[in-house]
Amino acid sequence: MSFWDIVWFIFIFAAFMAYLMVVFTILGDLFRDDSVSGVMKAVWVILLFVFPFITALVYIIARGKGMNERARQEAVEAKKAQDEYIRSVAAPAAGGGGSPADQIARAKELLDSGAITSDEFAALKAKALG
Numbered sequence: 287m288s289f290w291d292i293v294w295f296i297f298i299f300a301a302f303m304a305y306l307m308v309v310f311t312i313l314g315d316l317f318r319d320d321s322v323s324g325v326m327k328a329v330w331v332i333l334l335f336v337f338p339f340i341t342a343l344v345y346i347i348a349r350g351k352g353m354n355e356r357a358r359q360e361a362v363e364a365k366k367a368q369d370e371y372i373r374s375v376a377a378p379a380a381g382g383g384g385s386p387a388d389q390i391a392r393a394k395e396l397l398d399s400g401a402i403t404s405d406e407f408a409a410l411k412a413k414a415l416g
Contacts, residue, residue, distance in 0.1 A: 305342075309334065312345050315353045318360065389414035 316322065316330055333341040346353075393410035396402045402410070 305338075308342050308346075309338070311353070312342060315349070315356060316345075318356050319352070386414040386416075 312334065313331070316327055322330075330341070330345065334345075390411050393402070393407050393414070396410075397404065397407040
């Protein structure tokens with residue numbers, strides 16, 4: 287095997303991987319889009335396997351802007367869900383979660399159980415109120 291055979295193999299392998307990434311991106315976008323009917327999705331998939339390069343190019347040209355918008359919207363929704371989850375988990379652990387009444391009630395429970403002193407309770411109450 288010569289050096290140029292190895293270079294050619296690497297080039298073909300990279301091109302094939304790029305093509306696979308395009309195909310999986312198209313398939314993901316196709317099934318993410320609710321505006322396309324099931325029949326049209328089936329037609330796109332069949333065409334993608336029968337005429338792969340032409341169909342991929344046509345899909346990207348015809349629906350490329352929509353692909354970007356759907357990907358952006360999915361990223362925004364994922365970030366919103368992640369932020370909401372982080373707030374729901376981190377807020378009670380930091381002692382800053384809930385309303386001031388909830389914080390004072392938790393501090394009162396700690397005072398009643400003997401975990402904190404009355405001075406610490408007063409400090410927590412002052413912090414919750416203000």
